[in-house]
Amino acid sequence: MAESILQRVARGDQSAVEECLSQFGGLVWSLAKRLSKTDADAEDATQEIFLEIWKNSVKYDSSISSEATFITMIARRRLIDRHRKQTRTLDTVSMDADFNSPGEVEPDRVEIAEEATRARECLKQLRPDERKVLELSVFHHLSQAKIADMLEIPLGTVKTHARRGMIRLRELLSLESVTGGAK
Amino acid sequence: MSNSPQIGRHDELLIDSVLFGLEGIEAEEFTKLKDQINQVNESDEPKVSHEMVAAALDLSFLKIETMPSSLAERIVSQGRAFCASLAAERTTADVGENRGSELTMGSRDSEPPSNSISEKHSPSSGTRWATTDDLENTISDSSVSPREIISWATAAAIAFVAYFVWSTGKAENQVAERKLGVLQSENQLLLRDLTSAQKKANELQEARADATDKLLVFKAKAESASLELQKLQDKLYPDGKKIYQQVAKSEDAIKWTWEDVDGKGISGDLVWDTKGQSGSMKISGLPKNDPSEKQYQLWIIEENGRDKPVDGGVFDITSDGEVYVVMQPKLVASKPSQFVITLEKSGGVVQSNLDELPLLAKAPDAE
Structure with a gap:
């Protein structure tokens, strides 16, 4: 079975970073944008989420979820957290x-x-x-x-x-x- | 499939947390429950977690847009720095291992000497530096003086130590640099958060200052409005007792005592300030009147012999006991000699025939 993008990131393969961005950048950006008031806010959130993705890439298990779901989970967790911290509704x-x-x-x-x-x-x-x-x-x-x-x-x-x-x-x-x- | 599944509290809170996020008491409760569950059975995680369900749901709803390229570039460099830090960590680990083997090699060198240098330079033992034992051997079959050999060996040893320090140092530096890169990008994010928080704080402070200013203006307006209101109220519904006290304090005021004309037990006095043209009467025992029928009217009789008394205004007695009535002369009373109260038809009269005259006060100095 081919190695997934996240598994390659976890291995320190720099080329996987760009692939990850082109595959899932839009996904994370759209999630972030939907839950942010301004574009600047969404950009910050997106950067934070990707930092989390890199750090958690080693935990990714292809037998449990797809990469898209895994990334969405990380993004949602982060966004809900950010959202709760900001007092505004x-x-x-x-x-x-x-x-x-x-x-x-x-x-x-x-x-x-x-x-x-x-x-x-x-x-x-x-x-x-x-x-x-x-x-x-x-x-x-x-x-x-x-x-x-x-x-x-x-x-x-x-x-x-x-x-x-x-x-x-x-x-x-x-x-x-x-x-x-x-x- | 059951229509009303028995959901444990833990699952309830889990679902709430992935859908809405938890706060306060519920968040604490959830943490406690999680701990308890972890103690009982360590890995009872279902294959598809609620969090995954929420993520899958989110995916199904999402309209995907393209990320701004400048942001993508930032993230790529951040990701690369991360990957590089991983790679560098691995290198340090390798260097650590090498260092370990070199040290072993060093200790092996302290073993009893073997006879030839070539034997020690076998490919498996890798790079290797001369020991004193070697030197002794070398000395035996070379013409180089022992002192030279020792100084050469010392130089070589120093070079080795320097190389070793440099090589491990370099790898460690690389790791540190990569880590620094990651930390810097994290720091950048935090700084941005801080900046935006500060900006918000400033905005709030400005808004607050603005609001305080407005509040002050409103307060001032409200105060002047309430003063205005008080004045109007005083004018419309003058407080007889208050005016009595005010006028009594004035230097120009004179107190006059009522005479009970019909001997009906009516008493009281009045204060009058000619300069200020104001005054108030204190009366006890004057019978109540029916305003629709009759009203009391005050008259001011001038000393200078003006034949028509000045109309001092009509008033009603609505309660027993002591009452205060504000005097409101229609014309200037320049030198009153008497104050008279009559009972007239409702609304008062222009000229009284003094039929019913219950009270009268003569100028105090006239007595």
């Missing part, structure tokens, strides 16, 4: 414009696109209210309280939907990885 101004966008946009990188399709298929199998809560939390990064406000449901129900949705998704994704992904 995200505005929901862009809500209407982006509200229906999840699922319609096709990522342009092959591996990322495969991952995305897989997750999207699984997402379709959730109950609509669970799906909506997950969309609002993961994509729009709204707090539980804001989601409750928007959907006009109690906070407890938001938590329940989020948790059930996540557990169901995990089941579905595990099943997918056992049966070898999308048909």
Whole structure:
């Protein structure tokens, strides 16, 4: 099996750095941009995330996740952390414009696109209210309280939907990885 | 598949943490639970973690944009520095190993001498430096004097030590340089954070100063407005007692005592300041009036013989006991000789026929 980009980075292979950037730079940048107020903020976040990626490259295990998922995990962890540290809450101004966008946009990188399709298929199998809560939390990064406000449901129900949705998704994704992904 | 899965508290918090991030009490609770779980079973991590699910979800929603090239360049150089530091660390490790073998070689040199130099220069033993034993051997079959040999050997030994120090030093320097590179880029990020935080702090401070200024302006405005209001209130609803006290303090004020004309137990006095044209009356025992029917009216009678008394304004008695009434003459009362209170029809009259005259006060100095 060919050595992955991250494994090469972990080995100290400098050429892997550029490859990593061209493969996943857009991914990290887009994640960072979505959760940052300004471009300068997003640039800082992106630099921090990549520093984390280099440091964690040695922990990457191709049998557990794809590189795209691994990198997204690192990025999300960092971004949630940054987001929590900054006291401001995200505005929901862009809500209407982006509200229906999840699922319609096709990522342009092959591996990322495969991952995305897989997750999207699984997402379709959730109950609509669970799906909506997950969309609002993961994509729009709204707090539980804001989601409750928007959907006009109690906070407890938001938590329940989020948790059930996540557990169901995990089941579905595990099943997918056992049966070898999308048909 | 169960529709209502029994989620443990740990899983609940885990999901919340990957979706929303945890804070305060929940974050603490989560840390405790994690520790407990780790103690019980060390690697019960499912193959697909909740964090992975959230990441996969994020991927499915994401619209990917291209990173700015200047940022990409910065990150590439940062990544290269990192890779180089890894490579350099490996080199140090190798040098460390070499140093180990060289030291062993040194100790091997202290073994009993063998007979020929060529034997010691076998390829497996690598570079090797002369020992005193060697020197002795060399001495036996060369014409070079022992002193020269010793000085040569000393020089060689010094050169070796210098080379050794230089080579390890160089590798260590390289590692340090790479590490420095990584630290510098981290430092750069921190500095940027600091700068933006400072900028924000400055902005906030400015905003605060601005707000303080505005607050002061508002306060000043509010104070002058409330003074204005007080004046208006005083004008509209004058406080008889307050004015009584104020006027009483004035040097120009004179106190007049009421005479109970009909002997109905009415008493009191008044203070009047001609210069300031202000005064207030203190009255006890004057019966309450029905304002729709009748009202009390004050008259000021001038000493200079003006035949028409000055209208001092109408007022009502609405309570028993001591009351204060502010005097509001319609014309200037330049030298009052008497103050008279009459009961008139509601709204007062222009000229009183003095039918009902319960109170009268004569100028104190006239008595």
